[in-house]
Amino acid sequence: MKNKKLRLGLPRALFYYYYAPWWETFWQALGVEVVVSPPTNKEIMDLGVSLAVAEACLPVKIYYGHTAWLAGQVDVLFVPRLVSVEKKSFICPKLMGLPDMLRAAVKPCPPIIDTVINCVRQPQEGLAAAVEDMAGRVGFRGREVQSAREAAQERYLCWLERQQMGRANGATDLTSASAAGAAVSETGKPGLIDSAPAQAGSLKVGLVGHAYLIHDRFLSMDIPAKVKKMGGEITLPENLPPDQIALACRQLPKRLFWTLGQKIMGSVLSLIEQDSIAGIIHLTAFGCGPDSLVGDLAERYARRRGTPFLLLTIDEHTGEAGVNTRLEAFMDMLPRRYSA
Amino acid sequence: MKVTFPHMGNVWVILKTFLAGMGLEVIVPPPCTRRTLEIGVRQAPESACLPLKVNLGNFLEAKSLGADTIVMAGGVGPCRIGYYAQIQREILQDMGCDYEMIVLEPPDVHLSEVWDKLKYLKRRPWRKVLQGFILAWYKACAVDALEQEVMALRPLEAKPGLVDALYRKAILQIDAAGSKRQLRKIVRETVAEMVALPRQREYPILRIGVVGEIYTVLEPMVNLNLEKRLGAMGVEVVRKLFISRWINDNLFKGILPLPSHHAEKLAPPFLNHFVGGHGWESVGDTVAFARQGLDGVIQLAPLTCMPEIVAHSVMPAVQQATGLPVMTIYLDEQTGEAGLQTRLEAFFDMLQWQKGKRTG
Numbered sequence: 108m109k110n111k112k113l114r115l116g117l118p119r120a121l122f123y124y125y126y127a128p129w130w131e132t133f134w135q136a137l138g139v140e141v142v143v144s145p146p147t148n149k150e151i152m153d154l155g156v157s158l159a160v161a162e163a164c165l166p167v168k169i170y171y172g173h174t175a176w177l178a179g180q181v182d183v184l185f186v187p188r189l190v191s192v193e194k195k196s197f198i199c200p201k202l203m204g205l206p207d208m209l210r211a212a213v214k215p216c217p218p219i220i221d222t223v224i225n226c227v228r229q230p231q232e233g234l235a236a237a238v239e240d241m242a243g244r245v246g247f248r249g250r251e252v253q254s255a256r257e258a259a260q261e262r263y264l265c266w267l268e269r270q271q272m273g274r275a276n277g278a279t280d281l282t283s284a285s286a287a288g289a290a291v292s293e294t295g296k297p298g299l300i301d302s303a304p305a306q307a308g309s310l311k312v313g314l315v316g317h318a319y320l321i322h323d324r325f326l327s328m329d330i331p332a333k334v335k336k337m338g339g340e341i342t343l344p345e346n347l348p349p350d351q352i353a354l355a356c357r358q359l360p361k362r363l364f365w366t367l368g369q370k371i372m373g374s375v376l377s378l379i380e381q382d383s384i385a386g387i388i389h390l391t392a393f394g395c396g397p398d399s400l401v402g403d404l405a406e407r408y409a410r411r412r413g414t415p416f417l418l419l420t421i422d423e424h425t426g427e428a429g430v431n432t433r434l435e436a437f438m439d440m441l442p443r444r445y446s447a
Numbered sequence: 448m449k450v451t452f453p454h455m456g457n458v459w460v461i462l463k464t465f466l467a468g469m470g471l472e473v474i475v476p477p478p479c480t481r482r483t484l485e486i487g488v489r490q491a492p493e494s495a496c497l498p499l500k501v502n503l504g505n506f507l508e509a510k511s512l513g514a515d516t517i518v519m520a521g522g523v524g525p526c527r528i529g530y531y532a533q534i535q536r537e538i539l540q541d542m543g544c545d546y547e548m549i550v551l552e553p554p555d556v557h558l559s560e561v562w563d564k565l566k567y568l569k570r571r572p573w574r575k576v577l578q579g580f581i582l583a584w585y586k587a588c589a590v591d592a593l594e595q596e597v598m599a600l601r602p603l604e605a606k607p608g609l610v611d612a613l614y615r616k617a618i619l620q621i622d623a624a625g626s627k628r629q630l631r632k633i634v635r636e637t638v639a640e641m642v643a644l645p646r647q648r649e650y651p652i653l654r655i656g657v658v659g660e661i662y663t664v665l666e667p668m669v670n671l672n673l674e675k676r677l678g679a680m681g682v683e684v685v686r687k688l689f690i691s692r693w694i695n696d697n698l699f700k701g702i703l704p705l706p707s708h709h710a711e712k713l714a715p716p717f718l719n720h721f722v723g724g725h726g727w728e729s730v731g732d733t734v735a736f737a738r739q740g741l742d743g744v745i746q747l748a749p750l751t752c753m754p755e756i757v758a759h760s761v762m763p764a765v766q767q768a769t770g771l772p773v774m775t776i777y778l779d780e781q782t783g784e785a786g787l788q789t790r791l792e793a794f795f796d797m798l799q800w801q802k803g804k805r806t807g
Contacts, residue, residue, distance in 0.1 A: 162759065162777060163756055199525060200757055201722075204720065204761070211717070211762075211763050211764035361530070395494075399494040399496075400492065
């Protein structure tokens with residue numbers, strides 16, 4: 108392993124869209140060759156759909172596809188077991204079982220680095236243990252891990268900040284800007300969606316949903332660009348300050364114990380407070396457990412406030428024409444409602 | 448205050464005793480029927496899991512009987528059950544259905560949260576409350592002892608339905624019973640009557656394990672009487688999910704020497720981590736059933752149930768390693784009886800064929 112560069116596979120799906128800069132920087136700083144699967148395409152989706160159980164949600168099926176695509180080309184796969192990334196909150200049961208699910212379905216399966224990331228009780232200690240474990244699996248420890256972690260953290264925070272500002276400063280995506288590894292492909296990186304102000308007179312529309320749906324252009328059928336073409340200006344959950352989201356969530360009678368659910372609920376709650384927001388689009392995957400409850404709750408709050416709310420549920424059978432029609436109808440309705 | 452609660456199989460007997468022991472007036476919702484499901488489905492979010500919908504139906508039906516307070520269980524993730532009460536409260540509020548909800552769940556910040564809720568509910572001294580709780584516990588044990596007998600005797604009886612008739616009668620007797628001695632007598636007498644019934648065979652044709660999400664396993668209305676159907680085919684149903692064991696594992700932290708799941712020992716290497724709900728236990732139980740030499744396993748889950756999807760996904764590896772066939776059935780409001788019956792018969796035929804091949 109020391110004389111030959113280790114090839115580590117990183118599937119471009121699910122939490123890649125939240126932590127890509129961190130993961131990539133970390134592994135590259137350790138001298139590992141990071142191979143990221145290409146942006147989702149028809150082939151990858153079909154591969155995933157054929158491997159996963161029918162009842163799984165589309166993003167998980169896509170993850171299977173990316174993993175299978177990588178399986179033959181890498182020495183080791185990085186599929187962390189994401190239990191919790193913040194105190195007292197969980198991700199989703201499916202992500203807790205993902206490494207085991209992949210092992211049962213992807214044959215032959217390269218070794219998987221399935222480090223448990225569990226910050227549910229003690230976030231600091233949980234994270235430190237996880238970092239140590241995942242580096243230890245491929246034989247790194249001590250100083251170099253620490254410095255890799257610091258580099259990763261720095262770039263991740265920088266990326267978060269830029270993401271929050273949208274692309275207003277014209278910066279291209281950070282993932283490629285400082286990525287040394289040529290293996291990282293150049294297209295379809297997270298955080299690329301253009302949420303810059305459009306022409307005057309455009310309607311502000313909130314688009315909420317999991318980043319791994321919205322930022323995957325194949326899955327979301329580029330809904331942000333479509334909305335923009337129809338004269339809308341998009342605000343994403345990533346564009347809102349995290350403390351504003353957390354504050355908005357406080358008005359719920361019970362704390363939401365899903366990290367991503369909190370993001371969606373908090374975004375909707377703070378967007379409906381803003382009078383400039385004409386409507387909200389919620390993009391969800393069929394069979395998403397947390398979304399089935401959180402989305403319904405969000406819709407109820409929006410309806411009580413009188414904010415138009417469009418729920419778009421997608422799965423592998425969703426046709427683009429149907430989505431277009433619904434979006435057009437929604438966008439046509441908004442100006443009438445907004446000016447009235 | 449007239450309290451009600453959601454149904455789950457025979458759990459109403461236990462909850463009713465416990466709440467009555469606190470000095471509350473209890474309104475048991477009408478038994479789950481297709482109508483309960485329908486009125487729940489009409490109001491609930493479309494892709495929510497099935498228990499939420501049926502519970503909602505229970506609440507609406509209990510409302511017409513005069514209930515004004517709901518006592519139910521919750522949780523703090525990652526399974527959706529932890530947020531049921533919040534969604535149901537908003538739905539009931541939007542419908543204009545006035546209910547007070549008291550959710551008993553692990554505290555978020557401090558243990559006093561649970562204590563305060565219990566104190567708010569209780570109408571009698573703590574000594575009486577404790578007595579009620581202990582009686583409820585004995586009832587749970589009695590119900591489960593009977594259930595086990597019923598599962599073993601159904602496949603043997605000459606005239607299908609007689610065991611179930613005795614069982615139904617006994618449940619009502621257990622509900623009315625007021626002491627441990629009475630409960631013992633009911634169980635003893637009912638089991639004696641069941642054992643004395645005429646039989647058509649001495650051994651079940653097949654033994655099939657049932658694993659999965661607790662609500663779909665324990666509530667016959669949503670699993671369309673799966674155990675009865677299997678029993679009528681001559682199949683003995685084996686399961687590890689019982690309400691008394693659930694109480695022991697989750698409320699008493701396994702203090703009492705009852706059989707438990709031991710998922711942490713059995714599920715790896717197939718599933719190496721807790722995944723919420725009963726996903727880990729489903730995998731562990733399947734491995735345990737394979738070791739017990741059962742003929743097959745049926746996994747039950749509500750459609751879109753996250754932990755069971757994880758378990759379902761790793762089942763192929765379990766099947767390959769143990770050679771035990773597993774069939775997964777997802778249940779929702781669209782599940783039809785004929786479809787379920789066909790799948791059960793096909794599975795039965797396949798297992799019988801395999802068993803014949805094995806024994807030669």
